[in-house]
Amino acid sequence: MNSSSCFYLPVRLADIVSADPVGDFFVLRLRVKSYPNLGDWPLENAAELFADGKKFIGRLIESNGGYCPATTKFPDPRVNDDGDQAQLWLGVVRRLVSHPTFAGSYFLRVEPPLFKHSHGSIFDLEGRLSLTDRQSARLQTTFYSKGYSEGKRVVLSCSTDGRFLRVSSDDTYDVALRYDTVEFWLQPNAANFDALARVTLTLGATESASVGDSSLTTHVQLPVLVRRSRSTLVVRVITSAVGAFLVALPAILGPAFPVRLRVLSAVVGALLIAFTAIVIPRAGGQ
Numbered sequence: 001m002n003s004s005s006c007f008y009l010p011v012r013l014a015d016i017v018s019a020d021p022v023g024d025f026f027v028l029r030l031r032v033k034s035y036p037n038l039g040d041w042p043l044e045n046a047a048e049l050f051a052d053g054k055k056f057i058g059r060l061i062e063s064n065g066g067y068c069p070a071t072t073k074f075p076d077p078r079v080n081d082d083g084d085q086a087q088l089w090l091g092v093v094r095r096l097v098s099h100p101t102f103a104g105s106y107f108l109r110v111e112p113p114l115f116k117h118s119h120g121s122i123f124d125l126e127g128r129l130s131l132t133d134r135q136s137a138r139l140q141t142t143f144y145s146k147g148y149s150e151g152k153r154v155v156l157s158c159s160t161d162g163r164f165l166r167v168s169s170d171d172t173y174d175v176a177l178r179y180d181t182v183e184f185w186l187q188p189n190a191a192n193f194d195a196l197a198r199v200t201l202t203l204g205a206t207e208s209a210s211v212g213d214s215s216l217t218t219h220v221q222l223p224v225l226v227r228r229s230r231s232t233l234v235v236r237v238i239t240s241a242v243g244a245f246l247v248a249l250p251a252i253l254g255p256a257f258p259v260r261l262r263v264l265s266a267v268v269g270a271l272l273i274a275f276t277a278i279v280i281p282r283a284g285g286q
Contacts, residue, residue, distance in 0.1 A: 006067075007053030008060070010036040010079050011092050035088035036079035038095060046098035090144060097146035104147070104215040106154060106175065108203045110222075111140040113186075128196070128223040131188045134232055136168065139184045139222075143203055148178045152215075156203045158184040164226045165189065165197035175203075188226045197224045236276050243272030 013033040020027045042048050056075060063073040081088070086109070093107040112122050113129060115137055124130055131137060143156060154175040158167050169185035186199065204217030246269025250262035 006057045007050045008056040008077070009041065009049070009053050009092075009095060010038070010077050011096070012036070013079075013081055034081035034085055035092055036077075037082050037088055038079065038091050040078045041095060043091070043095055043098075049095060049098065086142065089142075093144050097144075102216070104145075106143050106145040106203050106215070106218065108156070108201065108218045108220065109142040109144075110201060110220055111142070114138040114140065124225070126223075128225045129199075130225045130227060131165075131186070132227045132232075133188045135188065137186045139186060139199070139201075140181060141184070141201065142179075142181045143175065144179045146178070148176070153206045154204065155206055156182055157201070159200045159202070160186070160224075161197050163189065163197075164195040165199065165224055186224070188224075192228065194228055195226045197226055198222065199224055239272050239276045243269045243276065245269065246272065 013036055014030040015033065017029040017031050020029075041052065056077065057067070059075040060071070060073075061067050063075060064071050089109050096102045096107065097105070115135065122129065129137070139158065141156065156173040156175055158171050160166055165186060165188050167184055168187040169183070171184070173182045184201075199222040201220040201222075202217065205215055246265045249265045249269070250257070253262060
């Protein structure tokens with residue numbers, strides 16, 4: 001492999017969780033950590049920045065006797081994770097857009113989901129976001145680009161399957177700035193069983209604007225486990241049982257019971273059943 005055009009620039013710190021062999025390849029599972037602090041990587045001079053990156057590749061080749069993209073002998077990259085995460089991310093992408101490969105592209109950062117009420121662990125061990133049918137979430141995203149062109153339409157969109165999870169806010173945003181923050185709201189749909197859904201975030205030029213455009217399109221997918229709320233299930237079962245009993249009560253009491261009370265019992269029972277079928281599912285996440 002020709003390494004003359006390669007350069008090194010750290011963009012994210014991560015731990016290797018597992019390395020599973022699949023044929024001639026290894027599938028690496030990473031647990032991402034914070035963003036590196038690139039205080040020692042100059043931003044003012046792009047040529048100097050990439051020259052330092054090439055020097056790092058040279059030290060990597062020297063340590064391993066040849067170019068190798070994955071190795072245990074790794075020179076000190078002189079990075080740490082001290083500082084505000086949003087500012088560290090911005091420092092990384094501002095350096096990346098100074099390279100011609102990324103100069104015309106937008107970069108996207110997705111914040112950890114926000115909840116209306118307190119929430120424990122955000123993601124499970126499989127990397128899935130867990131929500132109940134009574135719990136909504138907000139996804140806050142930040143995008144950045146080196147420049148903005150009025151002749152190119154760039155769209156940030158959020159989509160789901162629509163069956164188990166839906167977007168309860170505007171699902172598209174026309175990008176008209178170099179840098180901004182956009183928030184999407186997610187609302188699980190009530191289900192009789194646990195379900196696995198996905199949220200897809202896409203940032204890039206539209207098809208009509210992408211002809212002859214060299215910018216890259218960003219796709220981010222988040223698996224979401226929509227769990228059935230146990231408390232809601234108990235309430236629905238009890239309410240349905242009481243409603244069904246009240247509807248059947250006039251027939252059990254017989255014609256000797258006052259008509260007014262039999263009608264009242266049937267109406268109250270029907271209202272409880274309608275409340276269980278319509279109101280309780282729609283009340284999730286409110």
